[in-house]
Amino acid sequence: MRAWFRGARSKKTRHRMNEERERVPLGELLRGLDGKWIAIKDHQVVAAAETPYALVSSLREKGIGGAAIIRAPAVEEPEMVGFG
Amino acid sequence: MPRAPFPWIFPYQDDPAVAGEPRLGRAVLRPLVECRLSAREANERTWALVDSGSEYTLAMRWVAQVVGVEPDERREIVLGIGGENLRVRFADVTIHLGPADQDEVHWGEWQAEVGFVERWRATWPVLLGQRGFFDQFTVTLNRGAQAFALTAVDDFDQRFPVPLAPNGDESKRFSP
Numbered sequence: 001m002r003a004w005f006r007g008a009r010s011k012k013t014r015h016r017m018n019e020e021r022e023r024v025p026l027g028e029l030l031r032g033l034d035g036k037w038i039a040i041k042d043h044q045v046v047a048a049a050e051t052p053y054a055l056v057s058s059l060r061e062k063g064i065g066g067a068a069i070i071r072a073p074a075v076e077e078p079e080m081v082g083f084g
Numbered sequence: 085m086p087r088a089p090f091p092w093i094f095p096y097q098d099d100p101a102v103a104g105e106p107r108l109g110r111a112v113l114r115p116l117v118e119c120r121l122s123a124r125e126a127n128e129r130t131w132a133l134v135d136s137g138s139e140y141t142l143a144m145r146w147v148a149q150v151v152g153v154e155p156d157e158r159r160e161i162v163l164g165i166g167g168e169n170l171r172v173r174f175a176d177v178t179i180h181l182g183p184a185d186q187d188e189v190h191w192g193e194w195q196a197e198v199g200f201v202e203r204w205r206a207t208w209p210v211l212l213g214q215r216g217f218f219d220q221f222t223v224t225l226n227r228g229a230q231a232f233a234l235t236a237v238d239d240f241d242q243r244f245p246v247p248l249a250p251n252g253d254e255s256k257r258f259s260p
Contacts, residue, residue, distance in 0.1 A: 025097070025098035026097045026098050026099075026100055026116075027098040027099060027100045027101075027105075028098070030100045039128070040131075051146075052144070052146045052147075052150075052209070053146060053149075053150075056127075056128055056150055059128055065128075066129065067128060067129065068118040068128070068129035068130060068131050069128055069129065069130045069131065069209060070100070070130070070131040070207060070208060070209070071205075071206070071207050071208075071209070072100055072207075073100055073101040073207050077101055078101065079099060079101045079107065079112060
């Protein structure tokens, strides 16, 4: 465990984590899609819909696998604490 | 297929509610992870919030319908969520989760009792709580690294070999 922790602090690992953070942040990906259900795959929005059911149907119709679903907050929604 | 070796490390994600804008001069970051729930059918992946403050693993009602499970009305409790008292009904599902850079065949999967929440409007469809998630792994969160790591559930005892109960009372030691 300590060896892993030392490795995590190593320059090489930190660089890899910095590469991770160079991807488009989640908040920016969802910008302009307020209130919609979004499917994200490989750091890109691949589908959007008004309801989660419509989104799942769309993904299955298009044969898109491996996308992860999230809801873009509406404009008036505040930052949540915990579960909201 | 063998499960991917630990540690599984996940970077924090920017909170979509603030669209990447800093709050009080600092980024708002969340411990989020992609996971999949399945029962009779498999769900698409969803983003899930890792929440040590929740006793239960919870999911939105639509997830139950997509995976083909009917939450049990005999396993119902009321939880205070977002200032409201919401009904939560539980069902047994399989949770799939693993490193983002690994094919899902190398993910872990386990049975869990998940509470499905009516009328819940949140950003993340799933919340990973003490039961069904924190009882499966040792979860290490680090704000400085902007990441969290999952390791074996008994890793905690190896890292901190201090008995929590006097006289080695093993009955107080939790095991999943």
